[in-house]
Amino acid sequence: MNAKSGRRRVQAVLKRVPMTLFLLLGxxxxxxxxxxxxxxxxxxxxxxxxxxxxxxxxxxxxGSFLAICSTGVDLSLGxxxxxxxxxxxxxxxxxxxxxxxxxxxVLAIFVALAxxxxxxxxxxxxxxxxxxxxFIITLGVSKxxxxxxxxxxxxxxxRVNGHAAFEFIGSGSLLSVQQTTMKGxxxxxxxxxxxxxxxxxxxxxxxxxxxxxxxxxxxxxxxxIGGNYEAAELSGIDTTRTRFRVFLLGxxxxxxxxIIMTSRLTAASAANGLGMEFDGIAAAVVGGAAMTGGRSxxxxxxxxxxxxxxxxxxxxxxxxxxxxxxxxxxxxxIIVVAIDAARNRR
Amino acid sequence: xxxxxxxxxxxxxxxxLLVMFLLLxxxxxxxxxxxxxxxxxxxxxxxLMVATGxxxxxxxxxxxxSVGATxxxxxxxxxxxxxxxxxxxxxxxxxxxxxxxxxxIGACNGFCVAWLRIPPFLxxxxxxxxxxxxxxxxxxxxxxxxxxxxFQFIGGGRIxxxxxxxxxxxxxxxxVGLMLNKTTLxxxxxxxxxxxxxxxxxxxxxNATLMMAYILxxxxxxxxxxxxxxxxxxxxxxxxxxxxxxxxxxxxxxxxSFKGGHGNVFGVVVGALILTLITNGMTLLSIDSNWQxxxxxxxxxxxxxxxxxxxxxxx
Numbered sequence: 001m002n003a004k005s006g007r008r009r010v011q012a013v014l015k016r017v018p019m020t021l022f023l024l025l026g027x028x029x030x031x032x033x034x035x036x037x038x039x040x041x042x043x044x045x046x047x048x049x050x051x052x053x054x055x056x057x058x059x060x061x062x063g064s065f066l067a068i069c070s071t072g073v074d075l076s077l078g079x080x081x082x083x084x085x086x087x088x089x090x091x092x093x094x095x096x097x098x099x100x101x102x103x104x105x106v107l108a109i110f111v112a113l114a115x116x117x118x119x120x121x122x123x124x125x126x127x128x129x130x131x132x133x134x135f136i137i138t139l140g141v142s143k144x145x146x147x148x149x150x151x152x153x154x155x156x157x158x159r160v161n162g163h164a165a166f167e168f169i170g171s172g173s174l175l176s177v178q179q180t181t182m183k184g185x186x187x188x189x190x191x192x193x194x195x196x197x198x199x200x201x202x203x204x205x206x207x208x209x210x211x212x213x214x215x216x217x218x219x220x221x222x223x224x225i226g227g228n229y230e231a232a233e234l235s236g237i238d239t240t241r242t243r244f245r246v247f248l249l250g251x252x253x254x255x256x257x258x259i260i261m262t263s264r265l266t267a268a269s270a271a272n273g274l275g276m277e278f279d280g281i282a283a284a285v286v287g288g289a290a291m292t293g294g295r296s297x298x299x300x301x302x303x304x305x306x307x308x309x310x311x312x313x314x315x316x317x318x319x320x321x322x323x324x325x326x327x328x329x330x331x332x333x334i335i336v337v338a339i340d341a342a343r344n345r346r
Numbered sequence: 347x348x349x350x351x352x353x354x355x356x357x358x359x360x361x362x363l364l365v366m367f368l369l370l371x372x373x374x375x376x377x378x379x380x381x382x383x384x385x386x387x388x389x390x391x392x393x394l395m396v397a398t399g400x401x402x403x404x405x406x407x408x409x410x411x412s413v414g415a416t417x418x419x420x421x422x423x424x425x426x427x428x429x430x431x432x433x434x435x436x437x438x439x440x441x442x443x444x445x446x447x448x449x450x451i452g453a454c455n456g457f458c459v460a461w462l463r464i465p466p467f468l469x470x471x472x473x474x475x476x477x478x479x480x481x482x483x484x485x486x487x488x489x490x491x492x493x494x495x496x497f498q499f500i501g502g503g504r505i506x507x508x509x510x511x512x513x514x515x516x517x518x519x520x521x522v523g524l525m526l527n528k529t530t531l532x533x534x535x536x537x538x539x540x541x542x543x544x545x546x547x548x549x550x551x552x553n554a555t556l557m558m559a560y561i562l563x564x565x566x567x568x569x570x571x572x573x574x575x576x577x578x579x580x581x582x583x584x585x586x587x588x589x590x591x592x593x594x595x596x597x598x599x600x601x602x603s604f605k606g607g608h609g610n611v612f613g614v615v616v617g618a619l620i621l622t623l624i625t626n627g628m629t630l631l632s633i634d635s636n637w638q639x640x641x642x643x644x645x646x647x648x649x650x651x652x653x654x655x656x657x658x659x660x661x
Contacts, residue, residue: 073465073467075467126647126651130651132604132650132651133604133605135409135465135467136409136594136598136604136646136650137647137650139467139591139594139643139646140643140644140646140647140650141643141647142643143591143639143640143642143643143646144640144643144644146639146640146643147636147637147639147640147641147643148640150636150639151634151636151637151640278468278471281468291465291468321483322482323479323480323482323483324479324483325479326475326476326478326479326482327475327476327479327480327483329475330471330472330473330474330475330476330479331472331476333468333471333472333475334458334462334464334468334469334472334473337464337465337468337469337472338458338462338463338464341462341463341464342462342463344463345463
């Protein structure tokens with residue numbers, strides 16, 4: 001083996017690493033310099049970011065990726081997450097419940113997923129059979145979900161108290177480490193979960209969707225539709241069914257996000273999750289998806305979702321005002337999509 | 347006969363409006379009074395103004411989700427910065443300032459859509475976040491109220507017994523209607539919306555036309571913001587959040603196509619009135635106000651499905 005082939009091999013490996021990873025590392029570097037590496041890179045904050053990703057944009061971004069990859073967009077994901085989270089909380093706070101807590105948990109999760117499936121199917125039914133722009137139908141469905149969520153909430157926050165099994169989904173961990181810190185003269189010992197259940201669910205879903213996109217006809221069809229709709233239809237792909245499934249899966253993924261979100265907060269308010277669909281789009285596009293469809297993979301989307309979570313966490317760490325965060329996220333969304341559009345024009 | 351055929355869609359919308367009106371009169375006798383009719387017109391006039399702006403963006407094949415935030419930001423700017431004194435001159439300066447700022451917001455939208463080629467709903471959402479964020483930053487947690495009585499007249503006064511917002515909305519419709527039908531800009535807007543490539547090859551400056559549509563939508567939203575602030579006699583950063591979807595619903599019922607190039611301002615008037623009658627009817631039937639947001643969602647979907655220009659079989 002000579003030096004030349006070695007270099008070539010390094011280049012080949014570098015080519016397969018998505019550029020987004022360098023962007024993510026760059027952002028982490030900037031934030032750790034701004035807040036101090038010891039404070040920013042300590043285990044509790046790192047796990048915090050990953051947890052926020054799992055209960056936030058992480059799982060939902062897969063739905064955004066699927067919709068964008070098949071040349072659509074799904075603006076109802078945040079609304080569905082809000083509705084599913086609200087339904088879970090409402091059912092679990094049912095008192096006195098006619099059934100045992102274990103059965104109630106199963107029922108709550110089933111109903112939340114069913115709501116996601118129904119709303120996703122509504123998107124899918126309309127969008128697979130007409131050529132109405134997807135943003136307008138999903139916007140309408142989002143408003144319907146938001147309304148249902150508000151009506152169920154009845155103007156308050158629904159709390160879920162004392163349901164250990166349910167809290168385990170969003171806050172539990174299979175493995176924890178003890179970390180001791182000195183605060184003045186006192187020694188504080190904290191237990192930090194390093195294998196959180198919600199993160200494992202998220203990773204499992206990414207593995208599943210990665211296989212789905214690479215090894216099944218469905219994945220091939222989605223890429224084909226995104227690449228060239230006419231050609232996909234002419235080559236005999238059932239585009240109606242594929243588009244329907246894309247939005248159905250999006251609804252289910254948003255419902256999972258809603259359940260984890262409610263479990264982590266042990267409460268649901270109607271505003272939870274609203275607007276998250278735009279984080280999902282930003283994550284998918286940062287990960288390399290093109291708004292014109294047919295590009296990127298689930299794992300690249302994962303890096304995009306991590307990037308968005310790191311940004312949100314970092315803005316809080318440097319104590320940016322919430323209003324300034326709104327402005328910053330708006331700017332990030334515009335810049336990211338503008339770069340994508342410029343790349344496509346070339 | 348031919349005239350009926352040509353205007354079939356508009357006539358059917360008008361008849362829906364009439365049927366709804368008659369139903370409401372039968373259900374609630376107080377509905378048909380002049381006071382209530384003027385009230386319905388007053389309520390719908392703000393939605394109508396904003397919808398006219400959004401309709402321009404929809405006619406060029408886009409959308410404007412930033413109108414609510416534009417209303418909030420201009421309202422805050424007027425309350426916190428532009429209302430320097432209490433004289434008429436100060437007020438005129440303030441209103442001029444607002445119109446400039448709202449035109450700038452529209453220009454940002456237009457720049458993102460035309461030159462950066464960002465999908466309109468994403469570009470205007472991003473700008474909306476930035477504008478509302480700015481509104482929060484500028485307020486410092488304050489609510490501005492107690493404007494001068496001259497300013498309050500703009501949104502809350504009456505001329506010959508008719509509420510001022512109705513008069514403003516009517517004037518705006520007249521101007522936009524004439525602009526769309528009688529000027530080259532209007533023709534260009536329709537041309538760009540129905541076939542962008544063809545418009546480009548026939549020598550129309552597509553980017554400039556897109557830009558104008560978004561700037562006009564911004565200015566109209568800013569103007570609606572002035573009227574709204576004056577009527578509320580209050581400026582805070584949370585106002586106006588429901589305007590975008592209501593206006594989109596009104597434009598959709600009014601037959602403005604989401605694919606661009608189809609529809610007219612008269613349709614938007616009927617659309618806004620139908621929407622207001624629905625929400626007014628829901629209030630009369632004492633339905634939880636939360637449902638009204640959902641109703642606009644259902645209406646948007648139904649209107650798009652019914653509209654034959656958009657709901658053709660796919661591709």
